[in-house]
Every structure is written in C-alpha cells, then in structure tokens.
Amino acid sequence: MKKHLFFGIIFAAGLAASPVFAQESALSQATEMAQDQEKTKLDPEQLPDPIKATIMNNESLKGLQIKEAWQIVDPSGEAHFKVVFDENGSDLTKKFKADGTEIKE
Template sequence: MKKVLLMSALFVSGIAMATPTLINENVIVSESAIQQERVKIEAEALPDAVKATIAADETVKALPIAEAFQITQLDGKFHFEVKFDDGTEEKLTKKYDQEGNEIKE
C-alpha cells in the first residue's frame, strides 16, 4: 500500500514539474518596433526656434535647463525633450518640435 501511495505521489509531482512554460516573444518584438533614438544634447545645441519658445514661456523661462534630448522617431522626424530644474526631485519636462512648437500630450 505504501508503495502505491509513494508511486502515485511521485507520478503527480513529476507531472507538475513537467508543465511547459509559455514564452510570448511577440511582446519583445513589438517593443523594439516602437523604440526611438534618444540622444542627450547640450542646452546650447537646441535650435533657435526652441530657445525662443522657451524664452517666451513664462512658466519656464526663469528655470535652468537640467537636461535636453533630441528624439528621432521611426519616420526620420525628430523632436526635443527639455527637462527644467524647478527645485523638485521630479523635474518639469516639456517637448518641442523642430519649429519650436510645444508638443502637448
């Protein structure tokens, strides 16, 4: 009787450990398709149109620029992401297109 119970327990545990794992590779492929090239640039390298828009914006013109990025999209166009140091841990971030227009999400 003990042998039958032991064999049954071994059989059940063997089946439980032999369960196949599913890997969804489609998620990995779709994530790489939407990646954009993000390059850190100096604040002085921002286009004049973006600098003019920043200078005209009352909410950010007095704030120092902490970081600036040029983001190239898949279609070859690019925009700029500028992080302003507003004294908080999470910096104020704004995005601008090539002509200096603010991109609102």
C-alpha cells in the same frame, strides 16, 4: 462535483493570469517603440533657436534651469526634442517640435 470544482479553479486561475500576460505584451510593445527611436543627448545650447525662443517667451519656463535636453528621431526621420527643467527640485519635462511648437500630451 470534484470536476466542477476543479474546472472552476482552473478557470479562475486563467482569469487571474490574463492581466499579467496583457501587461507583458504592452511592455514589450513600448520597449520596441523606444528602440525604434534614436535619442541623442544635447547640451542645452545645442537646442534649435525656435525652441530656445519658445522657452524664453514662456513665463513659466524662462526662469527654470535646463537639466537635460534630448533630440529624439523617429524611424521616419522626424525629430522632436525633450527638455527636462529643474522646477524647485523636481523635474518638469516638455517636448517640442524643431520649429519650437510645444507637443502637448
């Protein structure tokens, strides 16, 4: 009887710990992916003209102030741009390809 109880407790502890190990694995994969990308902070004026045009032609974005702009280059050398807008005190983040196309997530 004690053996069954002991093995039951060990089994339950193993099940309880498995999500912790899974989270650590996912976190390390996300960290590795982030390290493979090169991020460069830009002045909003340095954004490519197609992205500026997309922002100016978008009714919901053209009146917002740009707080931050980043160029992100992945390991293959392809760049996209992350733009953080100030939307009434909260951040609104959009991603764009160099040709001005918005990247929907």
